[in-house]
Amino acid sequence: MNRKYRKTIIAGNWKMHKTPSEAKVFAEQLKSSLPRAKRCSIVLCVPYVDIPVAVKLLKDSRIAVGAQNLHWEEAGPFTGEISAAMLADLDVKYVIIGHSERRNLFFESDLTVNKKVHAALKAGLHPIICVGEDQDQRELGVTLELIAYQIKTALAGVSPEDMRHIVIAYEPIWAIGTGNTATPEQAGQVCSAIRGVLRKLYGARIARSTTIQYGGSMNEKNAADLLAQEDVDGGLIGSASLNPETFLQIIQAANQD
Numbered sequence: 001m002n003r004k005y006r007k008t009i010i011a012g013n014w015k016m017h018k019t020p021s022e023a024k025v026f027a028e029q030l031k032s033s034l035p036r037a038k039r040c041s042i043v044l045c046v047p048y049v050d051i052p053v054a055v056k057l058l059k060d061s062r063i064a065v066g067a068q069n070l071h072w073e074e075a076g077p078f079t080g081e082i083s084a085a086m087l088a089d090l091d092v093k094y095v096i097i098g099h100s101e102r103r104n105l106f107f108e109s110d111l112t113v114n115k116k117v118h119a120a121l122k123a124g125l126h127p128i129i130c131v132g133e134d135q136d137q138r139e140l141g142v143t144l145e146l147i148a149y150q151i152k153t154a155l156a157g158v159s160p161e162d163m164r165h166i167v168i169a170y171e172p173i174w175a176i177g178t179g180n181t182a183t184p185e186q187a188g189q190v191c192s193a194i195r196g197v198l199r200k201l202y203g204a205r206i207a208r209s210t211t212i213q214y215g216g217s218m219n220e221k222n223a224a225d226l227l228a229q230e231d232v233d234g235g236l237i238g239s240a241s242l243n244p245e246t247f248l249q250i251i252q253a254a255n256q257d
């Protein structure tokens with residue numbers, strides 16, 4: 001983390017977990033035990049149907065609500081899809097774009113990720129853009145090239161002014177939901193390479209002010225070591241965000257000096 005130049009953001013990604021009633025219980029518990037220290041921003045990316053209850057309960061807290069996906073068109077015949085304007089109207093602030101589960105299970109491409117980034121920015125949302133390699137790609141030694149490509153494509157046409165709304169999440173696929181967390185050095189190395197890509201695209205000032213999270217089996221035990229890396233500015237947390245106690249412990253780790 002480097003709080004001098006950029007925000008530290010701890011974001012939960014609930015994936016397809018928790019009904020609205022369960023979300024209500026979670027939000028109440030989390031709100032009542034939040035630490036006073038405000039050194040990190042907190043986001044909860046919940047399923048679409050949980051958004052109204054999460055926004056209502058977290059309204060006066062410092063926890064922002066995020067979504068996990070959106071469609072790139074403003075409206076139209078896209079059965080089952082949700083637009084950026086619909087999310088913004090509910091007071092959603094962040095949206096995860098290009099999560100590896102969306103890319104792999106729902107066939108999203110780098111090009112649709114780019115369209116979604118533009119749609120989110122147009123509606124005033126903060127995209128959390130996910131990038132990451134799978135096990136084979138890591139073993140082949142193409143991680144950094146692949147990630148550079150994913151970042152460049154996701155950000156194609158994004159203006160320097162809009163970069164202040166962008167969050168990048170480095171999520172190695174081999175670490176997601178597996179318990180095989182990247183070592184702090186591995187996470188730090190790729191996050192710093194991502195900052196290098198941003199520097200080439202947008203210059204040093206924007207690169208150093210962009211929040212780059214790590215995600216992939218981050219939990220209350222390994223969070224402090226991962227966050228101790230200069231270029232790891234927070235976490236995108238799946239499993240460990242489902243329990244308010246473990247999520248709070250990660251928030252506390254991000255609040256340390």
Ligand code: PGA
Pocket residue numbers: 013171175176177178179215216217218236237238239240
């Ligand atoms: P995990 O998920 O923390 O359960 O590995 C992270 C993610 O997919 O964002």
